[in-house]
Amino acid sequence: MRPQEGPPDTADVVVVGAGPTGLLLAGDLAAAGVSCTVLERRQGESNLSRAAGVHARTLEELDARGLADDLVSVGMPVDRLRVFGRGLLDLSRLPGRFPYMLAVPQFRTERLLMERAQAFGARIVPGAELVGLRQDDEGVDLRARTRDGRERRWRARYVVGADGAHSAVRRALGLPFPGRSVVHSLMLGDVRMSDPPPDTLTADVVRDGLAFVLPFGDGWYRVIVWDRRSTAPHTAPVGLEEIREITRRVLGTDFGMHDPRWLSRFSCDERQVPGYRRGRVFLAGDAAHVHSPAGGLGMNTGLQDAANLGWKLAAVIRAGAPERLLDTYDGERHEAGRAALRTSGRLLRAAMARPRTLRAAWREILRIATRVRPLGRRMAMALSGIGLAYPAPRGAHPLAGRRAPDIPLAGPGPGTxxxxxxxxxxxxxxxxxxxxxxxxxxxxxxxxxxxxxxxxxxxxxxxxxxxxxxxxxxxxxxxxxxxxxxxxxxxxxxxxxxxxxxxxxxxx
Known part of the structure; x- marks a missing residue:
């Protein structure tokens, strides 16, 4: 690997990872006048992705950036989630402009965020793989192997690792990632259907398998299945017939699925790094926490990490805000990540519980909860992120730390x-x-x-x-x-x- 000649490139912030979390953060920093470089190991745009749902609170964050309406226009609003047979979680009563979950492939979200980040001047460097990181009291030095085989160096005031579950930034910091693997050999497919289900999220579970179907609204459907009896590694190939067979077994039909554009097998873990900040380096998104796909919380939690951190970095770098403001990122988002782990974990365990009597009990509890309005509302608020509140200092006003509702405003100018x-x-x-x-x-x-x-x-x-x-x-x-x-x-x-x-x- 040939080293870079001359001094390192510089930026106020280097973000490692150009997934949704890194791109939202880069766009916010660049919009605030903070120089930002994004290092991304991948080359080119991917049209394949696992995340498929954008929850109401994330849509509000995107709306605060003028992006929500564009994303809604290419997605499918789903205001009822059918889970475990008769349970139906109603999102239509959520407060705000977005009383639903938006079904939309992750690559569309990434594309929108990429365009915004670049429009504001964030520099995206594809094919750059982090190979070294060292920090001191004044900044952080990074080394990356680029697609031309050279080693390039960067110097930044701060670094954010948004580079996924196998984060090179987290490894460079020597931070543990405690947790465990919870499901092996999940299978995923984006397919067409000749006899599709209603436009709701449909999921159910039987003794030895589960199935999940989500419409994208453009003729494509996301299907995730799991066979308890399967011992295939996550690297094993997936055939459409295998997904069809499990879907029929769980949901009674395969909905005439055909013409897949993507088939994949994966495993999922539940893990969280002990702290999201180490000196001048921060972790966000899957680099900081990973969840099961139950509830669709992973990408949403990462995007909200970025929304929390970006303005704080800008305030410290551009406006001289106290350094302690950056400590509130870990204080607020670590607990939010832990809550997401709890929520997704409970949903997953309800689906996978053994024996059959225990699984039936979980199903009945969730069915009742979704039908009792106060309980159903609490579930919807938690799943959507609308109900999330941050801790406030002792003696603070009861509203401190809570989500601000999108109230109408008086006078000329913005209406809300x-x-x-x-x-x-x-x-x-x-x-x-x-x-x-x-x-x-x-x-x-x-x-x-x-x-x-x-x-x-x-x-x-x-x-x-x-x-x-x-x-x-x-x-x-x-x-x-x-x-x-x-x-x-x-x-x-x-x-x-x-x-x-x-x-x-x-x-x-």
Whole structure:
């Protein structure tokens, strides 16, 4: 391998991995004016992928970037998930613009995110395989083998490993990846069908197998099956007839599946790295956590990792926000990853439970849960990500750490909160009909005008709220907050904590 001559290439952030997680992160960084390079071991675009569902919370994150409508236009909204025979999980009552799961092949999501990242100036380097990483107090040095056989070097202030379950970044850090393999020899196919099921997610399980069918809305269907009796390694070839036979055994029909465009066999693990940050290096997506396919949480959890980390890196690099802001990434997303592991694990164990009486008990519990509205709503909120909240400091307002709803806004400009978040700034949401408070907020925020916007709620509320660029509430209080009421710290302190110091002196 021939070494690179001359000094290394430089970037504020090097992202390793150009899957959905890495591309969303790169786009956010580049949009914020942070120089970003993405190293990707693969060459060329793939039209094959395992992830097939984008949940409601992820769609809200994409909507805050102006991407959701484009993705919805090429996918299939599925608002009911039929699981274990009679159980039907209703997503149609979820709050927000996206009361469904969007069935869409992963390559379409990747393509949209790639186009955005490149449009903002992120540099994508295909065929670059990481072979070395070393960090010091000022930055990180990386070495990669490129497709021309040369070794190239990069120097970055921060590095993010978004390079999948077999992450080279994680290995270079020497971090363990504890967990276990849970299912072997799952088979996957994207197929056509001459007698397809209704446009819902359909899944069921029998004594020795399971089957899952999801429509993409364009004539293609994702089918995943598992045969408990199979001992074939994940490298063994897959035939369409094998998938047909298991589907017939579990669901009573193979729906006339034919003309596969992709057949694959894989195994799945449940693993999570102990911490998502090591110095100036972060882990995100499958490099940090892997789940079973139950619930379709893997890619969604990774995209939400990126949405959480990107604006924080930008705030530290571009705006001088305190370094401790980056510690909140691990504090928030590690627990979110653990919750995803629990949810997918419970769904998988319900499907695979032995003996038959235990599996039947799990089926009945889930069937009842989906039919009792409060329980069904809790399941839908958890699966979709809408119900996720981050931990808040002791004494904080009850809204702190929660998802900000996409409320209508008053006045000219963006009509909703998530449309306003497309500016990738923090937003202070002022109650309506409060001109004196609005004036005081404007005076306070003036020093952060490059990073913080002020909008007025279009509905009835008496709460003053600071919303982060990822759509979570950083701080909230009643109208007395600016004078230092006991409801929470003053807005000025919250702005300094989450957005960095003001650029101009602030009147006190």
């Amino acid at each position: 909160l998530y449309q306003a978040l497309r500016g990738r700034r923090c937003l202070v949401v002022v109650p309506p009909d409060s001109p004196a408070l609005a004036e005081k907020v404007a005076e306070t925020v003036a020093g952060w005008g490059d990073r913080v916007g002020v909008v007025t709620a279009g509905g009835v509320t008496r709460t003053l709220v600071l919303v982060r660029p990822d759509g979570y509430i950083a701080w909230a209080s009643d109208a007395g907050a600016l004078s230092g009421s006991p409801a929470g710290p003053p807005l000025r302190t919250a702005l300094a904590d989450w957005c960095g110091p003001p650029l101009t002196p602030v009147a006190r």
